Amino acid sequence: MPELPEVQILVNQLAPRLERARIRAVESRDPKIKLDRHLVGRRIRRVRRQGKNIVVDLSGGLHLLVHLRMTGWIEFDRLKRYRAAIHTTRGTAYFEDARRLGVMQVVTPEQLDRALKKLGPDPLLDGCGLSELQATSRPIKVALLDQRLVAGVGNIYASESLWRARINPRRRSDSLQSGELRALGRAIVASLRRAIAYGPRIFEAQQFAVYGRKGRPCRRCGTMIRRLVQSQRSTYFCPRCQR
DNA sequence: AACGTACCCTGCCGGC
DNA sequence: TGCCGGCAGGGTACGT
Numbered sequence: 001m002p003e004l005p006e007v008q009i010l011v012n013q014l015a016p017r018l019e020r021a022r023i024r025a026v027e028s029r030d031p032k033i034k035l036d037r038h039l040v041g042r043r044i045r046r047v048r049r050q051g052k053n054i055v056v057d058l059s060g061g062l063h064l065l066v067h068l069r070m071t072g073w074i075e076f077d078r079l080k081r082y083r084a085a086i087h088t089t090r091g092t093a094y095f096e097d098a099r100r101l102g103v104m105q106v107v108t109p110e111q112l113d114r115a116l117k118k119l120g121p122d123p124l125l126d127g128c129g130l131s132e133l134q135a136t137s138r139p140i141k142v143a144l145l146d147q148r149l150v151a152g153v154g155n156i157y158a159s160e161s162l163w164r165a166r167i168n169p170r171r172r173s174d175s176l177q178s179g180e181l182r183a184l185g186r187a188i189v190a191s192l193r194r195a196i197a198y199g200p201r202i203f204e205a206q207q208f209a210v211y212g213r214k215g216r217p218c219r220r221c222g223t224m225i226r227r228l229v230q231s232q233r234s235t236y237f238c239p240r241c242q243r
Numbered sequence: 244a245a246c247g248t249a250c251c252c253t254g255c256c257g258g259c
Numbered sequence: 260t261g262c263c264g265g266c267a268g269g270g271t272a273c274g275t
Binding site for chain 2: 069070071097098099100101136137138142231232
Protein backbone atom coordinates (compact mmCIF):
# COMPACT_ATOMS: atom_id res chain seq x y z
CA MET A 1 0.00 0.00 0.00
CA PRO A 2 2.26 2.69 1.23
CA GLU A 3 4.51 4.91 -0.79
CA LEU A 4 6.65 7.73 0.52
CA PRO A 5 3.77 9.94 1.78
CA GLU A 6 2.05 7.16 3.69
CA VAL A 7 5.36 6.08 5.20
CA GLN A 8 6.10 9.67 6.22
CA ILE A 9 2.68 10.00 7.82
CA LEU A 10 3.29 6.80 9.74
CA VAL A 11 6.73 7.95 10.86
CA ASN A 12 5.19 11.21 12.04
CA GLN A 13 2.85 9.18 14.22
CA LEU A 14 5.50 6.81 15.49
CA ALA A 15 8.30 9.21 16.31
CA PRO A 16 6.68 11.19 19.13
CA ARG A 17 5.50 8.05 20.85
CA LEU A 18 8.49 5.79 20.41
CA GLU A 19 11.45 8.11 20.66
CA ARG A 20 13.14 7.82 24.05
CA ALA A 21 11.05 4.75 24.91
CA ARG A 22 12.84 1.66 26.13
CA ILE A 23 12.09 -1.75 24.65
CA ARG A 24 10.64 -4.08 27.25
CA ALA A 25 9.91 -7.08 25.06
CA VAL A 26 9.60 -8.10 21.45
CA GLU A 27 7.18 -10.58 20.01
CA SER A 28 7.12 -12.25 16.63
CA ARG A 29 4.19 -14.33 15.49
CA ASP A 30 5.72 -15.08 12.13
CA PRO A 31 8.91 -17.11 11.64
CA LYS A 32 9.87 -14.82 8.79
CA ILE A 33 10.34 -12.01 11.30
CA LYS A 34 13.29 -12.50 13.61
CA LEU A 35 13.64 -9.93 16.34
CA ASP A 36 15.99 -11.57 18.85
CA ARG A 37 19.50 -10.08 19.05
CA HIS A 38 19.08 -8.57 22.49
CA LEU A 39 16.65 -5.82 21.66
CA VAL A 40 15.24 -5.77 25.13
CA GLY A 41 16.54 -2.90 27.25
CA ARG A 42 17.63 -0.76 24.31
CA ARG A 43 16.35 2.74 23.98
CA ILE A 44 14.70 4.00 20.80
CA ARG A 45 16.65 7.08 19.82
CA ARG A 46 15.01 8.08 16.58
CA VAL A 47 12.36 6.97 14.09
CA ARG A 48 13.02 8.19 10.57
CA ARG A 49 12.37 7.47 6.93
CA GLN A 50 14.47 7.04 3.80
CA GLY A 51 12.52 6.36 0.63
CA LYS A 52 9.85 3.88 1.68
CA ASN A 53 12.01 2.47 4.48
CA ILE A 54 11.41 3.12 8.15
CA VAL A 55 14.59 3.21 10.20
CA VAL A 56 14.46 2.93 13.98
CA ASP A 57 17.79 3.87 15.57
CA LEU A 58 18.43 2.04 18.82
CA SER A 59 20.94 2.64 21.57
CA GLY A 60 24.07 0.56 21.43
CA GLY A 61 24.41 0.69 17.66
CA LEU A 62 21.60 -1.40 16.26
CA HIS A 63 18.72 -0.49 14.01
CA LEU A 64 15.32 -1.81 13.18
CA LEU A 65 14.71 -1.63 9.44
CA VAL A 66 11.10 -1.84 8.32
CA HIS A 67 9.68 -1.96 4.82
CA LEU A 68 5.90 -2.09 4.61
CA ARG A 69 5.75 -3.28 0.99
CA MET A 70 2.13 -3.66 -0.08
CA THR A 71 0.07 -4.12 3.04
CA GLY A 72 2.27 -3.46 6.03
CA TRP A 73 1.33 -0.95 8.72
CA ILE A 74 2.10 -0.15 12.34
CA GLU A 75 -0.51 0.68 14.95
CA PHE A 76 -0.52 1.36 18.65
CA ASP A 77 -3.94 -0.18 19.07
CA ARG A 78 -3.86 -3.90 19.52
CA LEU A 79 -4.91 -5.64 16.32
CA LYS A 80 -6.53 -9.01 15.82
CA ARG A 81 -3.76 -10.21 13.61
CA TYR A 82 -0.27 -8.89 13.76
CA ARG A 83 3.04 -10.30 12.62
CA ALA A 84 5.12 -8.74 15.33
CA ALA A 85 4.95 -6.39 18.29
CA ILE A 86 7.47 -4.15 20.02
CA HIS A 87 6.53 -3.58 23.63
CA THR A 88 8.06 -0.41 25.05
CA THR A 89 7.85 1.74 28.14
CA ARG A 90 5.69 4.10 26.12
CA GLY A 91 3.31 1.62 24.58
CA THR A 92 3.30 -1.24 22.10
CA ALA A 93 3.75 -0.94 18.36
CA TYR A 94 1.94 -3.67 16.41
CA PHE A 95 3.13 -4.58 12.93
CA GLU A 96 0.26 -5.80 10.79
CA ASP A 97 0.71 -7.04 7.26
CA ALA A 98 -2.05 -9.03 5.57
CA ARG A 99 -0.01 -10.22 2.61
CA ARG A 100 3.12 -10.79 4.66
CA LEU A 101 5.34 -9.25 2.04
CA GLY A 102 6.70 -6.61 4.39
CA VAL A 103 10.05 -6.82 6.14
CA MET A 104 11.01 -6.01 9.72
CA GLN A 105 14.55 -6.87 10.69
CA VAL A 106 17.31 -6.00 13.10
CA VAL A 107 20.41 -4.71 11.32
CA THR A 108 23.87 -3.50 12.23
CA PRO A 109 24.97 -0.03 11.11
CA GLU A 110 26.94 -1.66 8.28
CA GLN A 111 23.93 -3.60 7.08
CA LEU A 112 21.81 -0.47 7.28
CA ASP A 113 24.30 1.51 5.21
CA ARG A 114 24.42 -1.22 2.61
CA ALA A 115 20.63 -1.25 2.34
CA LEU A 116 20.20 2.52 2.17
CA LYS A 117 23.11 2.99 -0.21
CA LYS A 118 21.15 1.16 -2.87
CA LEU A 119 18.53 3.87 -2.85
CA GLY A 120 18.55 6.86 -5.13
CA PRO A 121 17.87 10.34 -3.80
CA ASP A 122 14.79 10.79 -1.64
CA PRO A 123 12.92 13.72 -3.20
CA LEU A 124 12.01 15.28 0.14
CA LEU A 125 15.27 14.64 1.97
CA ASP A 126 17.90 14.90 -0.73
CA GLY A 127 16.22 17.04 -3.36
CA CYS A 128 15.03 15.80 -6.68
CA GLY A 129 17.96 15.68 -9.03
CA LEU A 130 16.67 13.35 -11.68
CA SER A 131 19.78 13.22 -13.82
CA GLU A 132 19.97 9.45 -13.35
CA LEU A 133 16.82 9.15 -15.38
CA GLN A 134 18.60 10.37 -18.48
CA ALA A 135 20.74 7.25 -18.45
CA THR A 136 17.98 4.76 -19.11
CA SER A 137 15.93 3.97 -22.15
CA ARG A 138 13.00 2.59 -20.18
CA PRO A 139 9.69 4.45 -20.21
CA ILE A 140 9.72 7.27 -17.70
CA LYS A 141 6.86 5.76 -15.67
CA VAL A 142 8.75 2.50 -15.30
CA ALA A 143 12.00 4.26 -14.38
CA LEU A 144 10.27 6.30 -11.68
CA LEU A 145 9.42 3.06 -9.88
CA ASP A 146 13.08 2.04 -9.75
CA GLN A 147 14.16 2.89 -6.20
CA ARG A 148 17.81 3.12 -7.26
CA LEU A 149 16.94 6.15 -9.37
CA VAL A 150 14.45 7.92 -7.09
CA ALA A 151 13.55 6.59 -3.65
CA GLY A 152 9.98 6.75 -2.45
CA VAL A 153 7.89 7.13 -5.58
CA GLY A 154 5.56 4.19 -6.18
CA ASN A 155 2.86 3.33 -8.64
CA ILE A 156 0.36 5.96 -7.55
CA TYR A 157 2.63 8.96 -7.29
CA ALA A 158 4.45 8.05 -10.50
CA SER A 159 1.18 8.52 -12.41
CA GLU A 160 0.24 11.57 -10.38
CA SER A 161 3.58 13.30 -10.88
CA LEU A 162 3.69 12.66 -14.62
CA TRP A 163 0.22 14.12 -14.99
CA ARG A 164 1.23 17.18 -13.01
CA ALA A 165 4.33 17.63 -15.18
CA ARG A 166 2.33 16.92 -18.36
CA ILE A 167 4.67 14.15 -19.46
CA ASN A 168 3.47 11.04 -21.25
CA PRO A 169 4.24 7.91 -19.20
CA ARG A 170 5.50 6.07 -22.29
CA ARG A 171 8.21 8.61 -23.09
CA ARG A 172 11.69 7.14 -23.05
CA SER A 173 13.44 8.51 -19.99
CA ASP A 174 16.52 9.48 -21.96
CA SER A 175 14.40 11.55 -24.33
CA LEU A 176 13.36 14.03 -21.63
CA GLN A 177 14.72 17.55 -22.02
CA SER A 178 16.34 19.09 -18.96
CA GLY A 179 13.41 21.47 -18.62
CA GLU A 180 11.03 18.55 -18.55
CA LEU A 181 13.14 16.81 -15.95
CA ARG A 182 13.11 19.88 -13.74
CA ALA A 183 9.34 20.12 -14.11
CA LEU A 184 9.04 16.45 -13.23
CA GLY A 185 11.19 16.93 -10.15
CA ARG A 186 8.98 19.77 -8.98
CA ALA A 187 5.87 17.73 -9.77
CA ILE A 188 7.13 14.80 -7.71
CA VAL A 189 7.88 16.99 -4.71
CA ALA A 190 4.51 18.72 -5.01
CA SER A 191 2.57 15.45 -5.34
CA LEU A 192 4.30 13.92 -2.33
CA ARG A 193 3.92 17.03 -0.16
CA ARG A 194 0.28 17.37 -1.07
CA ALA A 195 -0.37 13.79 -0.01
CA ILE A 196 1.54 14.16 3.25
CA ALA A 197 -0.52 17.25 4.07
CA TYR A 198 -3.57 15.00 4.43
CA GLY A 199 -1.98 13.39 7.43
CA PRO A 200 -3.68 10.33 8.90
CA ARG A 201 -6.83 11.12 6.91
CA ILE A 202 -4.97 10.27 3.72
CA PHE A 203 -6.74 6.97 3.19
CA GLU A 204 -10.23 8.46 3.37
CA ALA A 205 -9.82 11.90 2.00
CA GLN A 206 -7.27 11.86 -0.71
CA GLN A 207 -8.34 12.73 -4.24
CA PHE A 208 -6.03 11.58 -6.97
CA ALA A 209 -5.70 13.47 -10.22
CA VAL A 210 -5.49 10.39 -12.43
CA TYR A 211 -4.77 7.29 -10.39
CA GLY A 212 -7.72 4.89 -10.47
CA ARG A 213 -9.75 7.34 -12.55
CA LYS A 214 -9.95 5.47 -15.86
CA GLY A 215 -12.85 6.76 -17.97
CA ARG A 216 -13.40 9.76 -15.74
CA PRO A 217 -12.70 13.31 -16.88
CA CYS A 218 -9.26 14.85 -16.50
CA ARG A 219 -9.42 17.53 -13.82
CA ARG A 220 -7.57 19.92 -16.11
CA CYS A 221 -9.11 19.43 -19.54
CA GLY A 222 -12.04 17.02 -19.16
CA THR A 223 -10.61 14.37 -21.49
CA MET A 224 -11.23 10.77 -20.41
CA ILE A 225 -8.40 9.37 -18.30
CA ARG A 226 -6.85 6.27 -19.82
CA ARG A 227 -5.29 3.24 -18.19
CA LEU A 228 -2.41 1.26 -19.60
CA VAL A 229 -0.16 -1.47 -18.27
CA GLN A 230 3.60 -0.99 -18.09
CA SER A 231 5.73 -3.80 -16.70
CA GLN A 232 2.64 -5.36 -15.18
CA ARG A 233 1.55 -2.26 -13.30
CA SER A 234 -1.34 0.07 -14.01
CA THR A 235 -0.55 3.53 -15.31
CA TYR A 236 -3.15 6.29 -15.54
CA PHE A 237 -2.76 9.40 -17.67
CA CYS A 238 -4.57 12.04 -19.64
CA PRO A 239 -3.95 11.52 -23.36
CA ARG A 240 -4.48 15.20 -24.06
CA CYS A 241 -2.47 16.84 -21.26
CA GLN A 242 0.29 14.27 -21.52
CA ARG A 243 1.13 14.02 -25.21
C1' DA B 244 24.83 -3.35 -17.21
C1' DA B 245 20.14 -3.29 -18.27
C1' DC B 246 15.89 -5.07 -19.17
C1' DG B 247 11.88 -8.32 -18.75
C1' DT B 248 9.48 -11.86 -16.22
C1' DA B 249 8.27 -14.91 -12.34
C1' DC B 250 7.50 -14.99 -7.79
C1' DC B 251 6.54 -13.97 -2.94
C1' DC B 252 1.61 -13.77 0.00
C1' DT B 253 -3.33 -12.87 1.16
C1' DG B 254 -7.69 -10.28 0.89
C1' DC B 255 -11.10 -8.22 -1.74
C1' DC B 256 -14.09 -7.40 -5.53
C1' DG B 257 -16.97 -8.26 -9.48
C1' DG B 258 -19.06 -11.66 -12.37
C1' DC B 259 -21.30 -15.89 -12.87
C1' DT C 260 -25.05 -17.39 -1.24
C1' DG C 261 -20.75 -19.36 -2.99
C1' DC C 262 -17.03 -19.98 -5.95
C1' DC C 263 -13.39 -18.20 -8.95
C1' DG C 264 -10.42 -15.45 -11.53
C1' DG C 265 -8.25 -11.19 -11.49
C1' DC C 266 -6.32 -7.54 -9.18
C1' DA C 267 -3.61 -4.91 -5.59
C1' DG C 268 -0.17 1.31 -4.18
C1' DG C 269 6.15 -3.56 -2.99
C1' DG C 270 10.70 -5.50 -4.16
C1' DT C 271 13.81 -9.25 -5.46
C1' DA C 272 15.74 -13.27 -7.87
C1' DC C 273 16.48 -14.90 -11.99
C1' DG C 274 17.14 -15.41 -17.14
C1' DT C 275 18.28 -13.18 -21.45
